[in-house]
Amino acid sequence: MLRAAKARTQMTVLLVGAGRMGGALLKGWRARKIRPIVVAEPKPSAEIKKLAHAKEITLIAAPSQVKAKMISACIIAIKPQVLKGEALSLAAIAQSGTLMISIAAGTSVAALQAAWGKKARIIRAMPNTPGAIGHGITGLYAAKGATAADRKWADALLSALGETLWVKEEGLIDSVTALSGSGPAYVFHLVEAMTAAGVTAGLKADEAEKLARATVSGAGALLAADKAGTASLREAVTSPGGTTAAALAVLMPELTELMTRAVMAAKKRAEELG
Numbered sequence: 001m002l003r004a005a006k007a008r009t010q011m012t013v014l015l016v017g018a019g020r021m022g023g024a025l026l027k028g029w030r031a032r033k034i035r036p037i038v039v040a041e042p043k044p045s046a047e048i049k050k051l052a053h054a055k056e057i058t059l060i061a062a063p064s065q066v067k068a069k070m071i072s073a074c075i076i077a078i079k080p081q082v083l084k085g086e087a088l089s090l091a092a093i094a095q096s097g098t099l100m101i102s103i104a105a106g107t108s109v110a111a112l113q114a115a116w117g118k119k120a121r122i123i124r125a126m127p128n129t130p131g132a133i134g135h136g137i138t139g140l141y142a143a144k145g146a147t148a149a150d151r152k153w154a155d156a157l158l159s160a161l162g163e164t165l166w167v168k169e170e171g172l173i174d175s176v177t178a179l180s181g182s183g184p185a186y187v188f189h190l191v192e193a194m195t196a197a198g199v200t201a202g203l204k205a206d207e208a209e210k211l212a213r214a215t216v217s218g219a220g221a222l223l224a225a226d227k228a229g230t231a232s233l234r235e236a237v238t239s240p241g242g243t244t245a246a247a248l249a250v251l252m253p254e255l256t257e258l259m260t261r262a263v264m265a266a267k268k269r270a271e272e273l274g
Helices: 003-008 020-031 046-053 080-095 109-116 129-133 148-161 171-181 183-200 205-225 230-237 243-273
Strands: 012-016 037-040 058-060 071-076 099-102 121-126 136-142 162-166
Touching (some): 020 037, 020 046, 020 129, 071 148, 080 099, 099 148, 109 121, 121 171, 129 136, 136 171, 183 205, 205 230
Parallel strands (some): 012 037, 012 071, 037 058, 071 099, 099 121, 136 162
Antiparallel strands (some): 121 136
């Protein structure tokens, strides 16, 4: 772990919200021995209760139940619509000098500063669901006032989900949301579409889905293992005049335009939420 992060883990990390993404963060922090951790969750799952009973975490119902000055970083892992109503309840923590890390889509720094004050140290983050198994990627943006040490600490905390990527402009977080934040759903729908196509080609539904799932997950693993460009990997599968070339002749003229339209629609919605 980064030296700066090691020094600061002596103070408490506060996780607000322990749903799917919050739970994934908690799992990653425990694996990296980041502690102590306080979890603010009014409706904790059985797993969260079990961790609290084992004293691996401290479980509270609301952030107001923890001393603000003891928090080194507050990670807000609740839905944007919930954060709108709860932001003011975090003001005391933000104003105490705690680093505030929000993973709420479409919630701008300006909106957060309206609740927490202009001097709040804020970092916006956009992880994705593969982070639940440590294979995600998180886009990060540091607002004015966040220090180099804050960036290192945020990177150490969010890398518990997988890779990280910093962007220099806040607006690009909406692009990250549209591409990688929403991206897993695009891939899952691709598997659905491949399964349906396999059924049309004569396979049974369970056979087609097994083939489609294994093909997409295997291709993803190959992308991770082979650092060749994606075009090179595609070309390696595509024999001139072969079956793959016949399929790509249908896909390639349309897929890039369709995916661009989809990502831009998601980006527009993220901007609207902000």
